[in-house]
Amino acid sequence: MRIGFSRLAQDGKARAGVIATPRGEVMTPAFMPVGTAGTVKGMLPGSVAATGAQIVLGNTYHLMLRPGAERVARLGGLHRFMNWQGPILTDSGGFQVMSLAGLRKLTEAGVTFRSHIDGSKHVLTPERSMEIQRLLGSDIVMCFDECPALPASDAQVAESMRLSMRWAARSKEAFGDRPGHALFGIMQGGVTPELREQSAEALKEIGFDGYAVGGLAVGEGQEAMFGVLDYAPGFLPEDRPRYLMGVGKPDDIVGAVKRGIDMMDCVLPSRSGRTGQAWTRAGQVNLKNARHADDPRPLDEECACPACRGYSRAYLHHVYRSGEMIAGMLLTWHNLHYYQELMAGMRAAIMAGRFGAWEAEFHAARAQGDIPPL
Numbered sequence: 001m002r003i004g005f006s007r008l009a010q011d012g013k014a015r016a017g018v019i020a021t022p023r024g025e026v027m028t029p030a031f032m033p034v035g036t037a038g039t040v041k042g043m044l045p046g047s048v049a050a051t052g053a054q055i056v057l058g059n060t061y062h063l064m065l066r067p068g069a070e071r072v073a074r075l076g077g078l079h080r081f082m083n084w085q086g087p088i089l090t091d092s093g094g095f096q097v098m099s100l101a102g103l104r105k106l107t108e109a110g111v112t113f114r115s116h117i118d119g120s121k122h123v124l125t126p127e128r129s130m131e132i133q134r135l136l137g138s139d140i141v142m143c144f145d146e147c148p149a150l151p152a153s154d155a156q157v158a159e160s161m162r163l164s165m166r167w168a169a170r171s172k173e174a175f176g177d178r179p180g181h182a183l184f185g186i187m188q189g190g191v192t193p194e195l196r197e198q199s200a201e202a203l204k205e206i207g208f209d210g211y212a213v214g215g216l217a218v219g220e221g222q223e224a225m226f227g228v229l230d231y232a233p234g235f236l237p238e239d240r241p242r243y244l245m246g247v248g249k250p251d252d253i254v255g256a257v258k259r260g261i262d263m264m265d266c267v268l269p270s271r272s273g274r275t276g277q278a279w280t281r282a283g284q285v286n287l288k289n290a291r292h293a294d295d296p297r298p299l300d301e302e303c304a305c306p307a308c309r310g311y312s313r314a315y316l317h318h319v320y321r322s323g324e325m326i327a328g329m330l331l332t333w334h335n336l337h338y339y340q341e342l343m344a345g346m347r348a349a350i351m352a353g354r355f356g357a358w359e360a361e362f363h364a365a366r367a368q369g370d371i372p373p374l
């Protein structure tokens with residue numbers, strides 16, 4: 001079967017749909033937990049699924065260096081290796097390689113870089129990135145692209161975008177025809193509408209199963225990001241999923257869905273969980289804070305996750321302060337659960353044609369803030 005996307009409802013620019021893959025359906029808007037090195041840190045695959053996640057992300061850069069794509073392939077592919085049977089999206093490795101400033105050399109052919117683990121030399125090209133993602137067994141493959149480091153001049157952003165479009169054509173050629181697997185193109189062009197439109201036109205000319213809005217969430221701030229999202233998704237085909245990479249905080253996600261984005265991923269809920277930070281309907285709660293030390297109440301009274309059903313704020317505070325592994329496990333579970341509830345809430349609101357009212361309730365709950373200390 002081919003990976004297909006059906007739009008079920010639209011409210012304003014916000015869309016609800018479903019991505020059908022041979023490994024299962026992904027309801028959109030979708031949030032993808034990040035399984036960088038073949039694991040969503042601190043979570044068993046069944047626990048990730050229990051939060052409502054239907055797809056996870058794997059990182060080409062990390063997996064190619066350790067344990068190596070050929071090894072994963074010999075061991076039966078990434079799904080079997082990490083024991084996640086649902087769909088997996090892999091990034092191209094481009095973004096992480098580009099962020100290795102000083103450790104890389106960029107040419108028309110691709111990027112030569114040194115491993116952050118052992119200093120060994122590697123080459124990533126569009127062709128090699130497609131090969132690695134095929135070896136991993138990724139269901140949704142991302143084009144190899146370049147994301148210029150900010151701040152960059154208009155000329156640098158334009159040149160980088162054109163290089164990414166040449167690499168997109170090479171990625172498509174190398175990907176070939178693989179029924180059951182999808183290839184997504186990545187729009188670049190910085191904060192310049194003309195460049196974003198040129199990039200979208202170039203990608204549509206090549207033709208992809210889905211399209212990402214790239215080059216955002218790289219430190220430009222929410223206002224600038226929303227500024228681009230106000231127009232950029234409109235340059236992309238309506239009948240294909242739109243993916244915003246590396247986003248974000250809950251209010252970033254809500255703002256992106258409002259502007260027509262269907263898929264997102266971010267390390268934030270899992271990383272925050274390991275540093276004592278929880279995301280709730282009331283905003284951010286810092287479990288490190290001494291105010292929780294004697295608090296018998298759950299983190300969120302209305303949350304159905306194991307951290308909130310079985311434990312007090314005092315316990316979460318205690319295990320975090322004691323450096324116990326369960327602290328990161330419970331808070332990661334809660335955060336991923338909250339993110340999935342957020343997506344489900346938006347999806348239901350879009351289907352019911354009340355996204356605007358849902359959004360107002362979302363912001364009102366956050367404005368109220370956390371429950372007062374006892």
Ligand SMILES: [Zn+2]
Pocket residue numbers: 299300303304305306307308309334337
């Ligand atoms: Zn919870």
